[in-house]
Amino acid sequence: MTKIILIGPPGAGKGTQAEMMTKELQIPCISTGQILRTEITEKSNLGLASQEFIDKGELVPDELILKIVHRRIKQPDCEKGYILDGFPRTIHQAQEVAALHLDVNAVIYINVLDEVILERLSGRWIHLPSGRVYHEKFNPPKEHCKDNETGEALSQRQDDKRESIIKRLKSFREDTAPVIDYYKRKSDFSDTKFVEINGDQALDTVFSEIKSFIKSI
Numbered sequence: 001m002t003k004i005i006l007i008g009p010p011g012a013g014k015g016t017q018a019e020m021m022t023k024e025l026q027i028p029c030i031s032t033g034q035i036l037r038t039e040i041t042e043k044s045n046l047g048l049a050s051q052e053f054i055d056k057g058e059l060v061p062d063e064l065i066l067k068i069v070h071r072r073i074k075q076p077d078c079e080k081g082y083i084l085d086g087f088p089r090t091i092h093q094a095q096e097v098a099a100l101h102l103d104v105n106a107v108i109y110i111n112v113l114d115e116v117i118l119e120r121l122s123g124r125w126i127h128l129p130s131g132r133v134y135h136e137k138f139n140p141p142k143e144h145c146k147d148n149e150t151g152e153a154l155s156q157r158q159d160d161k162r163e164s165i166i167k168r169l170k171s172f173r174e175d176t177a178p179v180i181d182y183y184k185r186k187s188d189f190s191d192t193k194f195v196e197i198n199g200d201q202a203l204d205t206v207f208s209e210i211k212s213f214i215k216s217i
């Protein structure tokens, strides 16, 4: 069973790499952010409870997130493993992963500088139903503002506004940086492998570095 955690600041390219990894490894990607966006579109209780936090660029409370993850990993498509994108994002969430014995094989940290992130996120477009991500300059859709697979309209995320981006980056450096240290240390005394990859490179270069790391685990 292959369980991989993808971690990195907003706009590091986690979503795009996760999509490529899903195809390569034939295991699903569990993106807590994408699940929340779907819940918001469907106006479910969970969606309504999380929307305010997301729009402000703040983290959604741990208990809601943990509920989502518990529910999702029990689905039959997770039997052979999964990629966790955007979870765990706090030390409490990471401790919960350990408490549940969801032993992860590998943690991939995609790192990008803040100034690059600001440029990237302002040009980002998303196909809401699937979570497919595009960028005006770096990864444009075949047809302007249309999803490559369905031809449906793309939209910009509410929380990709500058002030939300700055808050999300701050939350990443404050809440999520300790999670990275936690896994880096864990890799010294357990079977969980850790790698840091420079996300400020071409998509394919980042992906081939991820692939060669995965081969080594």
Ligand code: AMP
Binding pocket: 010, 032, 033, 034, 036, 053, 054, 057, 058, 059, 060, 061, 062, 065, 085, 086, 087, 088, 089, 090, 093, 159, 168
């Ligand atoms: P993402 O798509 O990963 O950038 O997530 C979008 C937003 O969803 C984040 O800014 C948070 O508000 C919320 N979110 C997603 N995953 C988590 C998580 N693991 N813990 C807390 N909030 C989360």
